[in-house]
Amino acid sequence: MKQPDPEDAAVAGTSSLCPTCVEWRCGVGSLLTPDEARQIAAVSVRRQVPAGTELMATPNLRDSCIALLRGVVKVSRLLTDGRQQIVSLKSAPDLLGAPFAPPGEVSVRAVTEADIYCVPRHAFEAVVRQNRGLEHRLHLRALEDLSEAEALLLTLGRKTARERLATFLLDMAGRFRPAEIGKRCDTLDPAYDHDTLDLPLTRAEIGDFLGLTFETVSRQFAALRRDGLIDFSDARRVSVKDRKRLRSAAGT
Amino acid sequence: MKQPDPEDAAVAGTSSLCPTCVEWRCGVGSLLTPDEARQIAAVSVRRQVPAGTELMATPNLRDSCIALLRGVVKVSRLLTDGRQQIVSLKSAPDLLGAPFAPPGEVSVRAVTEADIYCVPRHAFEAVVRQNRGLEHRLHLRALEDLSEAEALLLTLGRKTARERLATFLLDMAGRFRPAEIGKRCDTLDPAYDHDTLDLPLTRAEIGDFLGLTFETVSRQFAALRRDGLIDFSDARRVSVKDRKRLRSAAGT
DNA sequence: TGCGCGTTTTGATCCAGATCAAGGCGAGCG
């Protein structure tokens, strides 16, 4: 997409833009140009939050867009009696809380310890208004999120428990390489085992993502293991043993 | 939103912009300014399609954005074995197939007879590129669609059959006033019964929307009726008898 | 007017996944 610009080094050196922000800018998928990154960095605050933090509970975060620099965050919708549905899972680097989106009834909670960058919403929106290209990139991103949500709708509405788990594993594969949870960037080290991943979620959270109970998640994992499609070295570390069969178990 | 501009009459009279297009422009929620409407009308083709038409099957529609002028359309995702999940229900006036969205694995099928306006995708995108404000409005619309999809995720992932049906009815209420299916615009006639609606979908389609079978849809409708929350004059025409209890049956 | 077909209702039965229950395992910690 964007040229790997030599301006980066210079940017990192200037004023308020730290190296991490540069990484974020790159990692977020060329969302920001160096100039946009600079403008946004100028009005932002960096924080570290422990696992389990509800970000929307912190008052001044409610009015911020949040750049996720490190860690994993779950976005859920809740029913009054406590039932919840995880609506999307965000891993660094990503952006939480789109500019221009009305506040909405969601909970945003750190799954792991996380480093975040808080951008006051109105300031972010002001930057967007000045940068036509940025709005276009945000627009495209919203459309991608929509497409992801639709895929999850199909999973929740029409797939069996086994198919949901297989779908979930394929979705996670590649996203969470082992021991990289909490790391800032995926280095492209060829030594990495592409078929092994560390799940960032508990069984209960996977259930909240897939519309199942944690017992069913556990049992279906056990079944997929028995059938030789996957294996576990411990509860969180999975290896995909037979991608082809796993894919067919996901029901297309 | 937009000022009710006196330019309309003039626009309607000029060249290629017909009165219906003006209505579409207004109805779509101020998506287009008169000038944008004119530009888009200049490159579009109007068609009428019978109920059941698969729009994405028509080759040149695959590369179009579709303005829905009259009728109801369902957007679904399919599994190879025929299971399907309706991902969104569009009623006139609305826009199908967002500019810039990658083609994606969806089926778009007319539920009722429909009048549509086909805008070649690249031409639409060209217009958008020239109109900063239009892209912003499309961006906001994508965020709304995303929010709707998230609400449906909660419904599919965590609600019981009864809650799903109650949620569905509240969602439809107001959207489909009786005998207005297929009409072009909702006139604000105070005589209308605000609590009665004509369902545009069959029981099977409602099932495909809510992740249920048509038998379960039928039975839960019967149960809600027995409990006095709703009533049917025929299979398609529902009246909400007790909105408060229906809302609580929807599980918030 | 009666036929045929898609839709809807309702009944009977089945089963995938929920619920209830009991241990086990591992990590932090006094």
Added chain:
DNA sequence: CGCTCGCCTTGATCTGGATCAAAACGCGCA
């Protein structure tokens, strides 16, 4: 250490919704 507290597994049972089956209801059409 040994304890506690989350997490995870596994078993037994229950149940909401699926599946299978049949009949009734329109509605367009000959």
